[in-house]
Every structure is written in structure tokens, then in C-alpha cells.
Amino acid sequence: METILAATVAIFFAVSIYLILSKHIIRILLGVAIFSNAVNLTIFTAGRVVREVPPIIPVELDTPDRLTANPLPQALILTAIVISFSIFAFLLVLAFRAYQELGTDDTDGMRVAEPEGEDLPPLGY
Amino acid sequence: MDTLIFRTIAPYLASLMVLFSVFVLLRGHNEPGGGFIGGLIAASAFAIYGIACGVAPVRRALYFHPMAISGFGLLLSALSGAVSLFMDMPFLTGQWTEISVLGLPIDLSTVLFFDIGVYFVVVGSITSIALALEEREHA
């Protein structure tokens, strides 16, 4: 199963990186969304996988009585999902605002911070 | 999405989802669930309500600003962690007690309040995001 998941992760990463390399801000955003899924799957796979047994202790016991899925990566990913969603929402709004202010979705046209042919900084003290 | 059916059922759907989110939150310590998931469900509920009936009713229903709810959640989490400081234990050490309500024993813990804080943070922040974007939609 890990082998298949590794291949899946590879494809997720390849697709997201291909999208991120684009010049269009919407495609970049889509890429970022997929990228976070790929990262989560990576963490998940690195913790090894077990089919269908959630890490929950039965009511009558103090410790799990059989092999369960690894709880640690799950705990890490759970918060990561929420945070990556927040960041994704932030990026989305940022992109939207940038589009409103600059009138373009092409990253080559977004040059407010680093204008082309910028003058030398002041040489005085 | 401005259909009559959707507008009619949205408030009930949203109320049910919020109720369900509280259920998910409270059972989180023993079964699948918890503050993050519960918070997301509740936030979805408010988002749906907002899409169906506009932002103003949601804001009125919430009474507080969503970010205020979020801030309250963060405060609650931090304070529930601080309880252990008074017992000479490191910050965020879980404290447990059992109280009896109507003859039923109920576990009460600082960890539960911590999880409720997480719930409020997630509800507040994500509802705020969704409402802010929806507001622009209608503006």
C-alpha cells in the first residue's frame, strides 16, 4: 500500500508543481491547494498505513488491543488541514485583491514591489 | 442559489448542522470528532445560511462578530491551559474532575474547555472569512 501511496504522492506533487509554475494566479492557487493535499498524504504515508482500523481505544480497555492506524501523523495532519485551508483562503483573497488593484492576473504584470528598471537607491546618508 | 426551497430550508439545515457540530465536538475525546471538525461543520452551516439568506441575518443570528468569537476561543484555550499553573504543574497539563448532574456522573476537564476553545476559534475565523467574501458578493 505504501508503494501505491508514494506513487500517488508523486503524481499529486507533479500536478501541483506544474500548476504553480504557471504565470496565472488562479492556476497557482489551485496548485497550492493540491500541494497541501500532497504534503498531508506524504506525512500520512511516512507514518506507515494500516487499513480500516482507526486509532480508538475500545470502551472496555485501557490500551488498543490490536494494531491500529498510527495516530501521530493523523494528529499532525488534522491541524495541518485546517491551517492550510486558512492559508489558502488568505492567498485567495490576496490574489483577488491584487487582481482588483492591479487589473491583471498575470504575475509578470504584478510589479509594484519590484518595478522594472528600478532606479538606484539613494546614495546619501 | 437564490431559490425558494433553499431559502426556506437553509435556517433549519443550518440549525441542525450547528447542533450536530456541538455533538461532534463533545464526543471528540472518545470517538471520532473534536474541536476542529465540529468547528468546520458549524462554519459550513453559517456559510450555507449566508449564501441562502444573505449575510445580515447570519450576523444577527451570531450576535457577536465572528472574529470576537474566534478571539474568545483562543482566550478560553489559553486560560484552560493556565489552570494547571495554579496547581504547580506545567502550562497545559490536563486537570480532571467529576461532577454529578441529575445523578449522572459527568467528566469535566480543562482539556474539554481547550477543545471548546479550538471549536470557537475555527468557527469564528472561518465564518468570518466566508461571510466577508459573501458580503462582497452581495455588495
Place this chain on the structure above:
Amino acid sequence: MAADGQWLTFLVLILPFLGAAAAPFLTRALGHNAAWVLALIPAFIFYHFAGFLGAVAEGETVAAGYAWIESLDVDFSWYLDGLSLTFALLISGIGTFIVLYSGGYLKGHQHLGRFFSFILMFMGSMQGLVVADSFLTLFVFWELTSITSFLLIGFDHSREASRRAALQALVVTGLGGLSLLAGLLVIANITGATSLSALLAEGDALRAAPLYMAALLLVLGGAFTKSAQFPFHFWLPNAMEAPTPVSAYLHSATMVKAGVYLVMRLNPVMGETLAWETILPVFGGTTLIVGTLLALRQTDLKLMLAYTTVASLGLLIMLTGFGSKVAVEAAVLYLVAHSMFKGALFMVAGAIDHETGTRDITRLGGIGRAMPVTFAAAVLAALSMGGLPPFFGFLAKEEIYAGLATGGGWAALLTAVAIAGNALMFAIGFAVALKPFTGERADTPKSPHEGPILLWLGPLVLGTSGLLMALVSGFSHHIISSPMASAVAGEPVAVSISVIPHVGLPLLLSVLTIALGIAFYLTLERGRAAMAATLTAIGWGPDRGFDQAVRGTVRLSASVTGIVHNGRLDVYMTVTFIALAAALFVPMIAFGELPAVPGLPSLPFYEVTVLAVGFIGLGAVIYARDRLTAIVSLGIQGFAVALIFMLLGAPDLSFTQFMVETLSVVILALVMTRLKLSPADHRPTRQKVLDISIASLCGAGLGLILLRVTQVPFDGTLSVFFAENARVIAHGRNIVNVIIVDFRGLDTLGEIAVVMIAGLAILALVRIRPGVAPIKAEKQRAKAVEKVEA
């Protein structure tokens, strides 16, 4: 000193910093009279250190301190012997009068409190520097003096000249500080000593080490920049942009002597080698001549004094490096004398400036009648500077010639250099002390009269002490000169020179110096014109070189930034991901860590279906021609991931992922319906091929490394711990939730804080409207909503 005195010394070391914190409040309450209170701090320090004089005169030393960073074996420690004690007394003694003088000089200045604060911080730093024992303490205080000096030079920060001077001083002395740090590290590496007191026993080992030369050059780099030796002298005259109390204190009496202190401190361990006895006299002698010649050129009182200070520092370095006991004695005497007379003369120059409104010597004259006390102080100081009996400067000069004139060509050359330098300094000293006060009464911007006591007390006391210390020379030698000279020479030395002239070569040379000095004084105008012509002919100096270096750096960084930060996001991303691919593949191949070829596992049909759905979603995102397809496809791959989690025993993740994907689709739809953009790809085919290759390489690399990770044995210690303790300790059966809210609660607290901050940031982004205050807009909107509702 016993341990009970230790805390007192520590208190004394931090007292100026405490005073610096209190100074602004005191000044707000008391105005310029806060000077009287604040001067108690250095006065107390002086009193405290004076208490050590007896013991140190008997040859004792005091080493004490506290552990500072125990894990790194770094101490905050101090070491008191004749050398550090003399410096400490000079710093606190002169500091007392400088604080008083500042109160008078900057009376009514709106930032007087800040000035007191800075100058006390400097005092504390300098104090720490000279008594520091461990190398790190020394270095920290060394840098602190550079920083406080920067603050003080730039005190009048609204003028560009001030800012330039401050920056210049910081750059030059800061670079020197780094050089010193490197030098100290080399020394520590050679000898294993990490404190000065330990180093004193390691002289032979250090001198014999092959890295001796490197250590020497690095340490001298620090000392020469701090003490303004040619060719690093240029920052010191520029530092005269600072208010005069600063010039008097930092740039004549104390800070610039830090380099001299360092050289003197290291003389017993690094001296007596050919390199030491060549480099020091050559640089010192050059600085002496260059400094006096440049001083000749100036008409500004402070600049004249500044260049003679450069010259004096050169003389001190030259004497310390000459390598004889008598020369060391001369250096010690001259150092003490110089601190007093130069500090006094600077304060006199400041008082003249304060009272007349000008410092230009050609516009001053005849104010002696109006300012008799200042005049007296100036003359006392100048007499000492000129080396006339019975002043302390005379003792120093006698000793200089006694030390240098020992026969041989080298000694003769240095003697000639010293005579020329001293004669020129004699002329300039008297020019500063006499020209403004005597002769025709010149027109000045303000009509002068005697300043308040705060302005003349300092120079008068310093000028007088130059006389008194010489008159009781036996006593001052016993408690000051001899212990200090012993510390510098590294062996017991008894200074015995007194004001009664002995007929001999030194006296003869003194007379010659004075005769030459009078000649120079009388021809000062002509000399100035000649120097001005010469300098114009040369046309370039290190000062202009500094400007060129700064501009060059700015241009270089601008052009590098232009290449590296070209403002094109796709280029940044391409470079980043190429680097990522390289970072993944190169080590994997280089270390032969490629994963073993795995067998193909057989999957249940539903898992195959879920994966297939995910891949279809991904493909659709890439090929989407319209917005809705792109959004829905994104949702599909997300739901597929949620299903994968579900199938692999992670229901919590699965639910969360479902909710998040739903919300993502909702907000994407909300935003994108208004973006009016097609998500279609516009890249040319060549670009596409390149991007696909990079993306495939990165994807393959990450997949391979993950595969390799899963092929090494798994250490489940942590997971087992959580599984075993979730119920027992944390009373929860859902292990994932227990980890989130209990075991790793602090992480979660941080994470929800991030979520909240993201929410705030988005709210701010959405609300910002150019030209409208956000809160106002919010209120207006709320009102509008209420109206509609009503």
C-alpha cells in the same frame, strides 16, 4: 578583594546602565540640573575603584566574576591591575566632569535626557571594556562602545553630516571589532586561554605559534581602527559632528584609547617580537606625522584638537611598540597626561563655541577678558600639552625622549619623528589655548561672557590636576604610573621621573622641541596655507574613499538585486523547484540511497476506484477550460484524498478533509465568479515542456524519497507511547484527539492562533478600501444594514 566586595564591583559595572535608564526621567524632573545628580554615578565609581589603588600599588591584582553562559563556559569576569585600574579611574573621573559639562553645554536642549542616557551607556561600556577579563566580555563591551559612540555622534540626527559621521565611525570601528573577535578566537585557539588574566601566562606559547602573525594582524586591525591609526584615522575628525562633551570624552579621553589599551594589554604576551616592534612604530609614527600635519591645516578649534588627538594616539602606539621599558613608562605617562589636557582643551573649545557662536580660530580673538576662568583652564591644559615644566605633560615628554633616544638609526629616526610631532602639537595646543583669548577683540556671532560653573569646572579641574599630579610626582607614580607601567611591560617597573629637570639628552631634546614649537606657532598661518595647497594637490583621501566604497556597495547590491530579484514570480518558482529536484536526486544518487524496486501490491477494487477518481480530478484541474470545471475538479481530488484517509483508518482526517474541501469550493466559487478569469493555460509549448519536466522530476523525487522512507524500519516509540497513555493518563479513547488537545496541546494552541490570525488578515484584506478608513466604512455599512432591516 574578598567575595563581599565582588557584588559591589558588579554593581559599579552596571550602575551607568541603570543611570542611563533613569536619566530621561530625572532630566524631565530637574532639567539640566539633573547633571549634578547623574554625576554622582561616575563619582561613586571613581571612589569605588580608587579603593583598589593601595592594593594594586603593592603589586596585587583582582580577578573576579560570575558565570554568564554556563553551558558555553563563558564568564562575566573582570581583572584589575595597574593598567585597567588607571583606565577605570580616568573614565570615571573625567566622566564625572563630562556629565556636569553636558548639563551646561546642552542646557535647554529638548533631548538632553536622551543625551545623558547615551553618555552614561557609553561610560558603562567603556568601563566594562577596560576591566573585562574574559575575551567575550571584552568583545561585547568593545562593540557596545562602538554602538554608543554611533548614537552619540549621530545625536543631532537631523543633519546629514552627523549621520554620515556616525555611520562612518560605526562601519570603521565595527569592522575593526570583527577583526578583533577573529583575533581573539585565534589567540584562544593557540593558547587555550579565554581570559586576559589566563593569557598573561601564555606569552611564549603565543609568540612561538605559527599563527602568531595572523592573530597579531587581526588584533591590531581592531586596535588601529578604534584608535584611529593611519589609514583608518579619517572617522575621528568626522566624529567631531558630535556635541562637544562627546568629543571631549569619547574622542579624546576614553574610547579612542581603547585600541591603545588593547595594545598595552597585549604587550606582555605579544610584544618583543620583530613584527610587533616594526608594525607598531611604523603605523604609530606615520599617524603622528600625518595627524599633526592635518591638524595644521584646520581652522576649526575642534578639528585642530581632533587631528592632534589622532597624532597623540599614533605617538602612544609608537611608544608601546618601541619595546623598551622606558618607552612603556613614557607611553603610560603620556596617556594619563593626554587624557587630562585634551579633555580639558575640548571642553574649552566647546565653551568658546557655546559663548561666542563660532569655533573658527580665524574669527576669534581677545575674549580672554570676558572668559577669564576658561582662559586659565585653557592655558593650564596647553602648558601640559606643550610639555612645559612643572606639568605632567613635561614628565611624559622627558620620558619619551629618554625612552626613544637610545642610539641606533631606528631609534634616531623615531626620535626625530617624535620631536617633529611634539613640536607641531605644541604649536597647535597653544594656538587653541591662546589665539581665541588674546590679541584684538574680534567680532563673534554672540558676545561672550563667562559660562556657568558647569561649563568651566571640568576644564579647570582637569587642567589643574595636570599640574598637581606632576608636583606630587612621587605619589602619583607610586599609585598610578608604576603599577600601570608594570602591567604594560609585564614586569615590575618603577617610574621615578620628577619635575626637577636633569641636564641630559632628554632635556636637550625637550628644549629643541619647545624651540621648534614656538617657531611653528609663529608661522602657523603660512604652514596652514602650505598644507592646504598640498592637500588640494593630492585631492583624494581615505575619507573620500569611504564615500566611494559606500556608493560602490550600494551600486553592487542594487545590480545583484536586479539579477536575483527580477520581479518575475515564474522565474523564482522555476529556480526554486529546479533546486528542489537537485536537492532530492543528488544526495539520493550520490549516497546510493535509491529505494529498492517494490513489488506491485494488489489493491481491493474500491481503493483502485478512489485513486482513479483522484487522478481524474487532478487531470481535470489541469485541463479545465472554464472556472466551474476547475473548481469542481479541485473538489473531486480533495474528496478522493478524504476517502483515502477514510479507507486507511483515519476517520477524523476524513471528516475534516471533507469539510475543508467543501468550504474551499464554496469560497473559491465566491471569489472566482467575480474574477472573470479563464483558468486556461496560456503558456507556449516550449515553456510547457520545461515546466512539465521540472514538475515531473520534483514529483518523482518526492515519491522516491517517500518510498525510501517507508522501506527503512519504523520506529513507533512515540505512537506506542500515545496509544498506551491516551486513556490511562489523559482519559480519552480517541488517541488522535487526545494528542491534539492534551499531549501536544501547546502546538494546537499555536495552530489555532495561526487560524485566527489568518482570519484577521483576510478580514483586513477584504475591508481595505483605498482612501476610506476601514472602521468608518464598517460602521457605515452596519448603519445601512440596520436601516434596510428597519
